[in-house]
Amino acid sequence: MEKISVKKGVVLQRKGDINSRVYFVESGLLRSYTIDEKGKEHIYMFGPEGWLVADSCEPNAPCQLFIDAIEDTTINVVSKEDLLKEGPDINALLRRIDTMQTRIIMLMSSNAKERYEHFIKTYPNIIQRVPLKMVASYLGITPEALSRVRHEISQKN
Amino acid sequence: MEKISVKKGVVLQRKGDINSRVYFVESGLLRSYTIDEKGKEHIYMFGPEGWLVADSCEPNAPCQLFIDAIEDTTINVVSKEDLLKEGPDINALLRRIDTMQTRIIMLMSSNAKERYEHFIKTYPNIIQRVPLKMVASYLGITPEALSRVRHEISQKN
DNA sequence: CCCGTGCATTGATGTACATCAAGAAATGAA
DNA sequence: TTCATTTCTTGATGTACATCAATGCACGGG
Structure with missing residues (x-):
């Protein structure tokens, strides 16, 4: 569990990434979204303070979603593996x-x-x-x- | 955990019911769906053998979905409370x-x-x-x- | 301060899918 | 089997929303 702060606009995860982490939003606002073949964005979910944002793909599978910060945001990051160990x-x-x-x-x-x-x-x-x-x-x-x-x-x- | 068999067409749960059970499909096929204000059905999910079918509403809140059998079906039924105790x-x-x-x-x-x-x-x-x-x-x-x-x-x- | 860029709005037009209606084919019950 | 019911298809028409294009604003950086 690592606490990080990111500026508005920072991309935490890209579609196709393997790195599968889970983000607990402490303050600020994240969003997750896809971009389709025509280049169009589709927002999957907003993540305001108190929410958990993650791509629900299998660990070690390429994920479907982009995740970025809409506001300056402070988050707690955990790997899925660690989260599973702790018992979610x-x-x-x-x-x-x-x-x-x-x-x-x-x-x-x-x-x-x-x-x-x-x-x-x-x-x-x-x-x-x-x-x-x-x-x-x-x-x-x-x-x-x-x-x-x-x-x-x-x-x- | 109770095993029951239902004929094709039997409705296990209606929108608005409080009874919130979880159905593990052993054989056959269930479906869950809503009916909107215009009377139109929208299938939310099919539940073939091996699947778990449930309305994800809070226990003791009225649920959103109808659940019925599309084929003669054998299912294991558990209440959500019991399921939570066992650790899902x-x-x-x-x-x-x-x-x-x-x-x-x-x-x-x-x-x-x-x-x-x-x-x-x-x-x-x-x-x-x-x-x-x-x-x-x-x-x-x-x-x-x-x-x-x-x-x-x-x-x- | 000015300028550039992104955002919201508005109008004109296009299109994917819905709705309505009718008929044919499959299914099921008696 | 026979009849009734449901399902699937096809055509004609309607509509919600998309797309394209232009304009006016707000905002943030230099």
Whole structure:
């Protein structure tokens, strides 16, 4: 367990890396994301303080995600092997599975507006800290589409 | 840990139920799914033999998913509480997180054809056992769209 | 301070997939 | 078998969102 501080913009892990570490965010904000064949970014998860950010690939397999810092961030880094030895926090794992289940259901059954509204309800603090284009990327829509959804919502109130 | 056998079509759990059990599939095939406000089904996961099927909601919270049997199925049922006491299989949890991560990335970055091709590569045995409309539901597209994708693929070969 | 770069917005247009509807084929129950 | 039901396919049309392009802003560095 090693504590490190990184500046905004620093890339901690790249897609294809073997190095598989787990990051506990103490302060600041990380994000994990992929880049598809067309060069488009898709944000997989935001990691604000208190969260655990990691690629869930097998140790020693190339990972799928990039991880970088959206803000200046302080993190505790552990290798997966060490984490397994210590015995990871079961409840944290279950909470993560729950989060992902909800996300999958949202992606399958909700439109852009519903996804955005769910996001601001669930992560009210994140939205103030990241550019809207990252929110759009997390929601699986374009910045233009998000802009129009927000416009539409503001009209109604 | 209780072993039970259910006929095709039996519903083991409904959305909103509190009863939160975990099902280990010994033989047969389960599925978990939601139904959205428009009455549309979205399959969250298939559970063939060897898989674990569960709603990942907190114990004593109403769950999000329906679970039913697509084939006559034999399962081992455990309550989440009991499972927690025994100490669950960490590696199984990590594998599940990996599966879900891949699924989220697919849903965000791939079109209907790519999702289908990924599915038949990853679950070649499932596709023979379920109607195509369930595959479509799992992929997040309509049966019509899946039919056209398959037609297009068969043309090319 | 000015300039460059990234971000958000808006409009015009394109497209992947949904929806609706009808018919054919497969499946299952009596 | 026979009939009913479900599944799959195909065509016509609709729509949510993407893409492309232009503009106005805010911000940060020199």
